[in-house]
Amino acid sequence: MNILSNYLLVCLCRTKILLTTAAFVGRHSAPPGKDIRGNRSADGYPFAYRWAVPGCIGISGLLLAMLGTAGGARGSEFASMQTAIAVRNEAKAVGITPHPGAQLPLDMVFTNSHGRQVRLGEYFRAGRPVILAFVYYQCYGVCPYLQTGLLHAMEKLSAKAGQDYEVITISFSHRDTWQNAAHEKAEQITDATAPFKQAVDEHWHFLVGGAKEDQRITSVVGFRYRWDPAINMYDHQAAIYVCTPTGKISNYFYGIHYHPADLKLALVQAGDQQISTVFDQILLFCCSFDPHTGKYTAVAYRVMSLAGVGVVLGLAGMFGALFYWEHKHRRTAPPMG
Numbered sequence: 001m002n003i004l005s006n007y008l009l010v011c012l013c014r015t016k017i018l019l020t021t022a023a024f025v026g027r028h029s030a031p032p033g034k035d036i037r038g039n040r041s042a043d044g045y046p047f048a049y050r051w052a053v054p055g056c057i058g059i060s061g062l063l064l065a066m067l068g069t070a071g072g073a074r075g076s077e078f079a080s081m082q083t084a085i086a087v088r089n090e091a092k093a094v095g096i097t098p099h100p101g102a103q104l105p106l107d108m109v110f111t112n113s114h115g116r117q118v119r120l121g122e123y124f125r126a127g128r129p130v131i132l133a134f135v136y137y138q139c140y141g142v143c144p145y146l147q148t149g150l151l152h153a154m155e156k157l158s159a160k161a162g163q164d165y166e167v168i169t170i171s172f173s174h175r176d177t178w179q180n181a182a183h184e185k186a187e188q189i190t191d192a193t194a195p196f197k198q199a200v201d202e203h204w205h206f207l208v209g210g211a212k213e214d215q216r217i218t219s220v221v222g223f224r225y226r227w228d229p230a231i232n233m234y235d236h237q238a239a240i241y242v243c244t245p246t247g248k249i250s251n252y253f254y255g256i257h258y259h260p261a262d263l264k265l266a267l268v269q270a271g272d273q274q275i276s277t278v279f280d281q282i283l284l285f286c287c288s289f290d291p292h293t294g295k296y297t298a299v300a301y302r303v304m305s306l307a308g309v310g311v312v313l314g315l316a317g318m319f320g321a322l323f324y325w326e327h328k329h330r331r332t333a334p335p336m337g
Contacts, residue, residue, distance in 0.1 A: 094235050096254070097222035104132075104220060104247040110170065110207035113182040120217075123166050123205055124247050129270035131167045131263075132241040134223050136234050137180035137208075138173070142256060146238045149256040151188055155196050156260040157267075162203035165267050169204070172218050172225060173234060174211040181206040221249060242266040 106121030124130055133150060135143040147169070159165055171181065185206045192200045209217075218225070225236035240258065242251040250270035253262065 093224060093226045094237065095224050096237050096239050096252075097224070098252060099220065099222040100249055100251075102220050102222075102249045104243060104249070105217060106247045108209070108213055108217060110209045110213065111178045111181075113178060113185045113206040115178045115182075118207070120168075120207075121247065123168055124243070124245055125166070126245055127271060128245050129165050129250070129267050130243040130245070130247075131165060131267075132221075132243055133167075133169045134172045134218060134221075134236075134239075135169055135184075136173045136236070137171050137176045137184045137206075139233060141233060142236075142238045145256040146240070147184070147188060148191065149258055150240060151192060151200070153258040153260050153263050154199075155193055157264055159264055159267055161196075161199040164271070167204040169206050170214075170217065171206075171208045172214045172223065172236070174209070174214055176208045178208055181208050242270045244270045 104120065106119065106124060108120045109117055110120060112118050131150070131154075133146060135146060137143075150167070154161060154167065161167060169184070185200075185204065188204060189197050189200050221241060223236070223239070225234050227233075228235045237254070238256050239252055239254045241249055242253075242263070244250050251266040253266070
């Protein structure tokens with residue numbers, strides 16, 4: 001409204017200036033009662049002044065029409081700006097901000113899928129990292145796919161659930177109950193392959209909490225979400241977290257598909273290499289975790305260093321074998337004379 005008012009004021013001022021200029025020109029461009037050629041008008045006014053008022057009125061109308069067009073354009077631009085601001089604010093309210101090294105509140109109390117009160121720290125044990133996921137058990141969007149993707153990745157891991165790691169899924173919604181958690185766990189047991197059903201039953205824990213607990217733990221890990229009344233569900237993103245045995249965030253993976261090799265390296269790194277093999281150690285030396293993609297990528301200089309060491313050792317072995325063969329098969333020349 002302020003912009004339109006300013007435009008209107010400017011147009012009125014310009015109209016007044018045009019009227020004053022036209023009147024001045026009409027009065028001083030010819031003798032009284034004559035036009036610039038000396039012809040007198042019928043009413044005694046010079047022709048220039050006679051047509052000045054209608055002309056200025058027409059110009060004023062044109063300016064007002066332009067004002068309406070500009071005002072409409074600016075109004076549309078303002079509405080688009082307001083929409084963009086609203087979308088940006090909504091985007092800030094939903095997302096995942098990495099907090100590597102953040103300490104989970106292990107003293108928090110949740111309710112498990114059996115309706116029993118448990119401390120979060122009960123699932124963190126020495127030498128055993130934890131895979132952590134946040135879902136909404138009544139979600140019909142991305143959450144079921146996250147759970148399925150995690151289950152498939154776990155089934156392909158060489159590390160064993162319960163022996164090498166634990167899995168915790170926490171609902172971030174106070175609308176969920178422990179019965180919802182029990183139903184979700186039963187579905188995962190049903191979907192798991194026969195050799196993996198017992199591991200899911202005993203070492204994949206499904207928890208629910210109240211509104212305060214949900215807000216506290218999600219803020220620690222940087223998980224932001226909001227309730228969308230238009231679709232009657234939560235708007236959120238998907239990710240899983242790999243935590244150390246002491247409850248610190250080590251790595252995280254975005255999306256709903258998780259490569260078993262990357263997940264294994266993350267568990268090895270989080271578990272202080274206690275579940276690693278020689279091959280895992282080599283991969284960890286050559287690869288580094290990228291927090292922007294949530295994946296392990298090769299580090300060029302480390303790969304080149306390892307390749308250089310391999311080349312040197314290979315050449316040393318080859319020359320050593322040649323010298324040994326030559327020494328073993330060397331013939332002593334007969335004495336001369």
